[in-house]
Amino acid sequence: MGISSSMNAGVSGLNANANKLGTISDNIANSQTTGYKRADVDFSSLTVNDARKSYSVGGGRGYTAGGVTTTATFDIEAKGQVIGTTNATDIAIAGRGLLPVTSIASAMAGEASQNLMLTSTGSFELDANGYLRTASGLTLLGWPAEADGTVPETPRDSSSPLRPVQVNVSSTASLPTSDIILNANLPATATIAGASGAAERVAIEYFDNLGTSRSLALTFTPTVPASGASNTWTLAITDQASGQPVGSYAITFSAASGNAGNIASVTQLSAGAAPPSSSYDPASGALTLDLGDQVITTQLGATGAAGPHHLTQLSTVFSTSGVSKDGNAAGTFTGLSVDEKGMLSANYSTGFSRVLYQVPVADVPNMNGLRVLDNQSYALSPESGSVFFYDAGTGPTGAIAGFALEQSTTDTAEELTQLIQTQRAYSSNAKIIQTVDEMMQETTNLKR
Known part of the structure; x- marks a missing residue:
């Protein structure tokens, strides 16, 4: 069992380091992707049996190689550097927390609160239907404001009160x-x-x-x-x-x-x-x-x-x-702005601004337990725990920043260093398989 188990261990080592190489490749590929969270793999040893109960010819304790397995992880809690932009609805969080979003399909179907997703940053723009969304379709969610700009109190442990941010860009507004x-x-x-x-x-x-x-x-x-x-x-x-x-x-x-x-x-x-x-x-x-x-x-x-x-x-x-x-005279819509408290306002040509939504900041007990989705978005899972929505800048959460995006958490120099280490580990495991093959060939030659 020792020789064949050694080959199996070598094969598992190849697979494990291939997985490691995959995360390194993803990290380097996404080094310029805003909001990307670095991926990694945890290596864990495998034990086939208890050495104290094993048997080998001639006495003594035998050993069966178990190999190695890996588990992929994402450091979602890590924060990338926040950089300034020229777009008022580029939004990031200066601290802990995530933005509530949903898919554009869910937003248009009226199922936004049932299909809650979270993201750390986004370059949001108004589409043809007035939804504030990213190019990949992530649509921002918020609590709607009343006509006077106040936001009513809502349950903070539920996504039900959240609505997709939708703006009528052809509207005019005034303040008596x-x-x-x-x-x-x-x-x-x-x-x-x-x-x-x-x-x-x-x-x-x-x-x-x-x-x-x-x-x-x-x-x-x-x-x-x-x-x-x-x-x-x-x-x-x-x-x-x-x-x-x-x-x-x-x-x-x-x-x-x-x-x-x-x-x-x-x-x-x-x-x-x-x-x-x-x-x-x-x-x-x-x-x-x-x-x-x-x-x-x-x-x-x-x-x-x-x-x-x-x-x-x-x-x-x-x-x-x-x-x-x-008070202000009637004016035409000129754009959106968001303040550090998450108040999303429509601005008009007369200088008048009206609060339309409040964008909360979401937090979960175990952020790294969130389920990873496409487009730098995440979903709740049993490991993450339940979500709670805070006013931006309160509790453990950071303030919301407009004209800002969060950069990738990838450190390219670190990834290249790990690439070299992974390459050597992969070569070493390949050498194990080559050596076992040669030893098994020697065993086969004994019958000649």
Whole structure:
């Protein structure tokens, strides 16, 4: 048994080193493949029998060669270098974790959550149907956002809430104005006896629900007393879109030391029984304008010394130091972007951005236990354990990086070194077979 088992051991050695050569070849071939994880083989010895129970002629212990076997492994947990690119939807993870993806066929069939796959990086582009996918068909998954850009809480241990990222590139989008801050100064000299009583006017642009530019007309008319100073102005607000008055208020400013020039009181003169209408909150300084189809909060300033103070009465000059507001006009789609938290946003020509999806980062207890698929993708297995989806950058996971790809984990110099070692090991095993063959030939020659 010793000679024939030696030949079998040599053959197993050839097979084992051939497997090793296969992983080296794959590693070198994929040294430029983004997201590729280096493959390797583990060598394990085989024992045919227990040497203590073996028998050999002449006594002593015999030995039967068992040979060697191999098991292929992939170091999925290893991270390649993250490099910058010029594509906003090239996505990598700066740390631990994987991106949830599915095949384009599953995405189009509505079976994305049932056919979950994972990948460490991807160069994603929008296809003709608006799916964000790689050239090989891996389609990115995410949690859909609400119309206001918020992402609802979902179960983190299930892929069911995930949906394929799909974008309507022909869409337009706008954001209606909801907040306005007016920073202005009214001349104190306009409310003293003998002043002209000339009104000061400000037009403030806002955007309605359809993205159309509208404006509010604010008219400040000073109250001119017979003597002294009134420090009071009448504010009349008109919605120029409808031509209807929104409301009017008597605003009195303080002349007291330490609070001079700030709003002392606001008295509502008219507010309208139905939209358009308005109301003022002295604590916050917010003037709420109900225009019917939308509500706009305009910050004038709170009463008292604490503030905040946006509308003041000082000096002799009327000035507006600025009007800040939210909202955007309707704009056309220009592209996508993703931030470190995985918020995937659509960008529009007006500068407006809207969150469409949140891309989570997946993690499993044993990442190297994942089942390896084509195109640098992986599937869950009993060895990997169950998946959990984190917000990017929380828990054990890294932040998501746009304009970035993860390089292959192959070290070409190391692979070439192992190639030489494998070649020598293969030659040595071939020498075993040659030697056994010669010894068996000698045995055959004994009968001659």
